[in-house]
Amino acid sequence: MKKILFTLSVLSTFLYAANHIVDQKGKTFIPHTLKVKVGDTITFKNSDPFSHNAYTDDPANEFDIGIQAPGTDKTVKVKAPGNFDVECAIHPNMLLEVSASK
Amino acid sequence: MRLFLLIFFPFLLFASNTKFSLGEKLYKEACISCHGKNGKSNTDMHLPVKPRKLDKSILTQNQSFQIIKYGAHPFGAHADIMPTFKYIYDDTQIEALSVYITEKFNSNRDKKIQTLLNKSKYSPSNANIKTMLERGKKIFLKKCAKCHGKTGDGQSEYVRQSKNSDSFIYPYNLQKILLTPQQIFLFSKYGGHFWGTDKDDMPAWGKKYNDEQLQAVALYIEQYIIQR
Numbered sequence: 001m002k003k004i005l006f007t008l009s010v011l012s013t014f015l016y017a018a019n020h021i022v023d024q025k026g027k028t029f030i031p032h033t034l035k036v037k038v039g040d041t042i043t044f045k046n047s048d049p050f051s052h053n054a055y056t057d058d059p060a061n062e063f064d065i066g067i068q069a070p071g072t073d074k075t076v077k078v079k080a081p082g083n084f085d086v087e088c089a090i091h092p093n094m095l096l097e098v099s100a101s102k
Numbered sequence: 103m104r105l106f107l108l109i110f111f112p113f114l115l116f117a118s119n120t121k122f123s124l125g126e127k128l129y130k131e132a133c134i135s136c137h138g139k140n141g142k143s144n145t146d147m148h149l150p151v152k153p154r155k156l157d158k159s160i161l162t163q164n165q166s167f168q169i170i171k172y173g174a175h176p177f178g179a180h181a182d183i184m185p186t187f188k189y190i191y192d193d194t195q196i197e198a199l200s201v202y203i204t205e206k207f208n209s210n211r212d213k214k215i216q217t218l219l220n221k222s223k224y225s226p227s228n229a230n231i232k233t234m235l236e237r238g239k240k241i242f243l244k245k246c247a248k249c250h251g252k253t254g255d256g257q258s259e260y261v262r263q264s265k266n267s268d269s270f271i272y273p274y275n276l277q278k279i280l281l282t283p284q285q286i287f288l289f290s291k292y293g294g295h296f297w298g299t300d301k302d303d304m305p306a307w308g309k310k311y312n313d314e315q316l317q318a319v320a321l322y323i324e325q326y327i328i329q330r
Contacts, residue, residue: 050269050302051260053248067248067259070267089248090260092310 019043019075022086022096024052024068029086029096036078036100043075044068051090058084061100125202128195132187133203141207143298151183151272151300157207158298160215160289165280167200178256178278218288223313231321234314238322241315245307246323249273254327271303277329286320287313 017039023030025047036042044054046068055064060080067090068074078100088094129137137143141156161169169177171193173186187196204211243252251258254276264270281289289297291313293306307316 048269049267050271051264053260067263069263087310089245090305092245092305092307 017041021045023047027091027094029094032095033097036098038078038081038100038102040078041075043073045073046070053089054086055089056084056086121198121201122205125198128199129202151180155298156203159208160285160297163200163204166203167196168280170199171196176278177280178275180272215288224287224317234318234321235325237315238318241319242322250276269302276323276327279328283320283324286323287317290319291316
């Protein structure tokens with residue numbers, strides 16, 4: 001029974017969790033707003049010719065993907081509902097507003 | 103006193119004009135190819151770092167003297183930019199150059215800085231130093247260290263990953279910089295471009311952090327990063 005429940009939960013994650021692509025280009029997050037659900041993932045692409053460092057200070061969804069080289073992708077998982085901002089630690093004008101629901 | 107001024111003022115004026123003229127001659131000889139006729143550094147030369155726009159510089163005349171004499175590298179800049187002129191010119195000539203650069207291109211520097219400080223909440227004497235240093239350290243490690251490194255030595259993950267890229271920006275080794283805390287505050291608040299660096303250089307952190315926070319960062323850099 002436990003195995004069945006575990007398999008179902010894994011399957012449901014794959015079936016219902018979406019992956020959202022956010023590009024970093026021209027020192028801007030594209031798109032700059034995002035609606036997601038808990039369990040979804042966000043993949044940060046870097047299309048700029050220089051490094052970025054996306055992060056959030058939101059306590060429930062805190063992450064810091066570190067220095068991200070040009071042409072690379074990094075993915076984070078949305079852990080909790082709520083609105084939070086994602087910024088770049090190198091370029092202070094970059095802002096992504098994320099709205100996460102259950 | 104009046105008699106003294108009457109006698110010596112023309113000599114002082116003459117000495118000042120002589121320095122300016124000598125500085126102008128040397129500028130045309132040594133600096134104009136990179137910094138341009140008007141100090142705006144609108145050169146077509148292919149350099150790894152674009153030369154500073156001298157009409158926007160945050161540096162005092164004395165700081166300019168130091169950088170002309172020893173080059174920018176001993177003060178934290180990348181080795182390839184602004185060379186030393188101490189083997190070409192003597193101190194009198196370098197002083198003349200610093201006078202010319204300051205008076206010709208940046209004569210309103212002091213006024214500009216005072217205006218910006220008047221508009222800011224910059225008040226080091228009223229601050230709780232211990233709290234400020236803790237706050238400054240936190241911001242430094244979270245933001246400044248991304249490019250300048252945790253110890254401010256200009257070695258960071260960003261540098262390691264990006265140094266072969268065309269758009270690499272050569273973060274300064276902050277341990278060696280000449281700037282005062284007041285200058286660090288203004289430089290980080292308004293960003294490098296405002297003070298004459300290339301547009302992709304040091305961003306303006308004044309949009310992200312308030313004056314008290316940036317003042318705390320400047321104090322932390324002065325107390326714990328700069329090694330004079």
